[in-house]
Amino acid sequence: MLQHNTAVGGGLQDHLGINYLYRATEPTLNGTLGSWRGRLAAGLRFVLQRAGPLSLSVNQMGGLVRSGPGLERPDTQLYFSPLSYSTDYVGRRPLLKPDPWPGFILGFNPCRPTSTGRIDIASPDPTQPPRIQPNYLGTAADVAGVLAGARLIGRLQQTPALRGLTLGPPAVDPAALTDDALLADFRARSGTVYHPCGSCRMAPEGQGGVVDASLRVHGVQGLRVVDASVFPNVTSANTQAPTVMLAWRAAGLIFAGR
Numbered sequence: 505m506l507q508h509n510t511a512v513g514g515g516l517q518d519h520l521g522i523n524y525l526y527r528a529t530e531p532t533l534n535g536t537l538g539s540w541r542g543r544l545a546a547g548l549r550f551v552l553q554r555a556g557p558l559s560l561s562v563n564q565m566g567g568l569v570r571s572g573p574g575l576e577r578p579d580t581q582l583y584f585s586p587l588s589y590s591t592d593y594v595g596r597r598p599l600l601k602p603d604p605w606p607g608f609i610l611g612f613n614p615c616r617p618t619s620t621g622r623i624d625i626a627s628p629d630p631t632q633p634p635r636i637q638p639n640y641l642g643t644a645a646d647v648a649g650v651l652a653g654a655r656l657i658g659r660l661q662q663t664p665a666l667r668g669l670t671l672g673p674p675a676v677d678p679a680a681l682t683d684d685a686l687l688a689d690f691r692a693r694s695g696t697v698y699h700p701c702g703s704c705r706m707a708p709e710g711q712g713g714v715v716d717a718s719l720r721v722h723g724v725q726g727l728r729v730v731d732a733s734v735f736p737n738v739t740s741a742n743t744q745a746p747t748v749m750l751a752w753r754a755a756g757l758i759f760a761g762r
């Protein structure tokens with residue numbers, strides 16, 4: 505059976521984040537994970553004791569915060585990593601390599617982007633990658649969210665606690681750049697936080713929907729979609745737990761025959 509619905513692949517959303525790298529006054533995990541010897545020792549420690557840096561999340565601290573007064577709810581997710589590394593998103597994701605000096609990362613992503621993109625089949629050949637048009641920063645609200653988040657990082661780095669831990673501002677200084685420069689830097693260096701969803705949105709037919717509230721595909725008998733693609737919009741934080749929650753709910757719906 506064929507069902508034509510241009511909403512399939514539309515509604516794509518994601519979180520787009522950026523890192524600011526700081527030189528630290530204290531040793532960080534760069535000292536442990538920056539060499540093969542250190543990595544080997546950390547690997548052995550993990551295998552033998554299930555402990556050490558490899559037993560930890562790379563983001564040791566984070567938070568959902570309001571980037572400024574007057575906001576009703578948090579609009580920015582913060583990340584803090586006790587090591588610093590650069591990523592290269594051009595075509596592939598190489599191994600992360602800690603910097604050869606003590607350093608750490610402060611990063612953020614806006615929580616509720618309003619831009620939507622598309623993912624479409626690019627060829628009848630299933631081995632060919634799809635065509636992805638994320639359309640990041642496609643709205644003025646999303647641009648404002650980026651500037652607010654970057655300014656917040658700039659204020660955080662100027663707190664006495666963080667000034668005591670850093671050897672000055674980062675190379676790209678969110679406290680010093682103009683809005684245009686901040687945005688240009690964000691466009692150049694930001695990357696996905698790996699939360700793509702929404703390309704089979706749960707919404708009414710004809711209003712951008714692919715599945716109904718019971719996750720049944722509009723216009724097709726006996727077919728449901730149960731994954732992050734049915735989110736009506738990207739969640740305000742990480743997507744894994746909401747996907748598990750969705751799967752739990754879907755199992756109930758399927759068992760109940762609804």
Ligand SMILES: Cc1cc2nc3c(=O)[nH]c(=O)nc-3n(C[C@H](O)[C@H](O)[C@H](O)COP(=O)(O)OP(=O)(O)OC[C@H]3O[C@@H](n4cnc5c(N)ncnc54)[C@H](O)[C@@H]3O)c2cc1C
Nearest residue numbers: 697698699700701730731732733741742743744745746747
């Ligand atoms: C690098 C990375 C880091 C992330 N970090 C976090 C994090 O820290 N916290 C968080 O909350 N979220 C994180 N996420 C996001 C989270 O993993 C996803 O939102 C979540 O896994 C989405 O679940 P899903 O079921 O929609 O898709 P997936 O988990 O991608 O599941 C799709 C499944 O379908 C299978 N599959 C694909 N094609 C076929 C086929 N043709 N036939 C059969 N099976 C097929 C795949 O093998 C896979 O098992 C991260 C994602 C990535 C990529």
